[in-house]
Amino acid sequence: xxxxxxxxxxxxxxxxxxxxxxxxxxxxxxxxxxxxxxxxxxxxxxxxxxxxxxxxxxxxxxxxxxxxxxxx
Numbered sequence: 001x002x003x004x005x006x007x008x009x010x011x012x013x014x015x016x017x018x019x020x021x022x023x024x025x026x027x028x029x030x031x032x033x034x035x036x037x038x039x040x041x042x043x044x045x046x047x048x049x050x051x052x053x054x055x056x057x058x059x060x061x062x063x064x065x066x067x068x069x070x071x072x
Contacts, residue, residue, distance in 0.1 A: 031068075033066065034062070037059070037061065040062050047066065
């Protein structure tokens with residue numbers, strides 16, 4: 001398990017939530033998001049806005065594939 005705090009340097013593959021909209025808008029290929037069940041509602045909102053659906057990966061985790069801006 002990796003725990004982030006304010007003083008930690010973010011790993012390249014983990015995008016801070018504050019940077020998410022800009023990061024996902026800059027993607028040229030689909031992005032697959034995985035969230036803990038406690039963030040399912042947020043993922044549902046993000047996925048619906050991009051015409052995607054959420055799938056249960058396990059009882060604890062959910063995922064959704066987001067198309068790049070402008071479609072597949």
